[in-house]
Amino acid sequence: MLSGVRESRRDKLFLAFNYFYVFFAFAIVAYPIIYILSASISDPKLVGSGEMWLLPKGITFEGYIRVFENSSIWLGYWNTIVYTVVGTAINLFVTLPAAYALSRKDFVGRNFFMAMFMVTMFFSGGLVPTYLLVKELGMINTMWAIVIPSAASIWNIIVSRTFFQSSIPKELQEAAQIDGCTNLRLFIKIILPLSMPIIAVMALFYGVGNWNNYFSALIYLNDADKYPLQLVLRQILVLQEMSAQGGGAMDSSTAAALNNKAEIAALVKYAVIIVATVPIIAIYPFLQRYFVQGVMIGSVKG
Known part of the structure; x- marks a missing residue:
């Protein structure tokens, strides 16, 4: 005031x-x-x-001790880091050039391609056809089944296109062309250095999505040593809950043992949630301003 x-x-x-x-x-x-x-x-x-x-x-701290005593937790962390880094790099490699091309008015057929991209936001082939395609490509039980099918998000392409349209002056492109700069060199040497805000936003969006992704691993991966962290923690939680369940007649010592297992399972459940979310919670405050900026970018123009 x-x-x-x-x-x-x-x-x-x-x-x-x-x-x-x-x-x-x-x-x-x-x-x-x-x-x-x-x-x-x-x-x-x-x-x-x-x-x-x-x-x-x-x-x-019994819950955390039991969680981290499991060596598969550390392997899951490593797998998730690899999937997140490689997946985010592929996402940016696909999204940014596509968005820049669609933002240029001299790109012949850009409205047609944009309409085709928009169709995929409302209609998809479904899980079974996608699985069959991934299988035919020989990517089942590989890292590529996790990162390739989700290589691009149409919504993120639209947001990035809006940034290029509203933040990169057309005169800059014309000046570079007059100086003999090719389109590829223009994009790499001039456009990308000026686009760090949208690059950070897209890295945040894709990185969080790749970190939390478990459904693709659940569908396409068969070997436990390739599971990401989310799937490993889900497996531990399910096994803990199943081991805590019992039925039929039992004596007092058995009932007490099952009750103790149930308590440990509940403790592990909360520890698992914290273990899976702490990395993102720790990183997000440093990237919050980019997240807010990304929302504003998408709201300026359609």
Whole structure:
């Protein structure tokens, strides 16, 4: 507020409502995160009974110990890092040139190609035809089955095209052509250095998607040593829950053992969630401004 300007009663009420709304929204978003983090280091008996509802109680790191004792966790981390780095590089290699070409008015047939791209946003071949195609290409049970089918996102191409249309002056392209600069050299030497904001935005979008991707691995990968982190953690969680289940008649010692397994399974469940999300949560604050900028880019022009 400007100094010396008095706020009316209506302005004060509106400001108070905004503060209340922001706090309420923050609480809704923050509570699940705090709860899961607290539950991952709390006594599972207190979590199950509802005594632990926000801050940790009966602190124990048994869940994390059990998760990280599994060597497949580290292999899954390595696989996910490889898939994310290679996949994001392929995504950028496909998305940026396509978006730049579609942004140029002298590209013959750009409206036709853009319309064909748009069709794929609403219609797809489906899972079975896609699987058969990947199989015929010999990519089953390889890294390429994870990174190639999702090499480009049409929405990201549209956002990148909007950036090139609104942020790269046409006069720059004309000046480079007068100086004898080829289209490839123009793109590599001039356009890309001026496009670092959209490159960072696309790297963030694609990187988060590749990190969290597990469905492609679930469909196309057969060897456990090629599983990404998300699939490894899912497997651990399922096995923990299955081992904690029992049925039929049992004595008191067996029932106690099964109950203990169930508590450990619950503890591992929360630890698994934290292990899978901490890397992205740690990186995102440093890239938040690029994320916001990417949203604004997409909202300027269609």
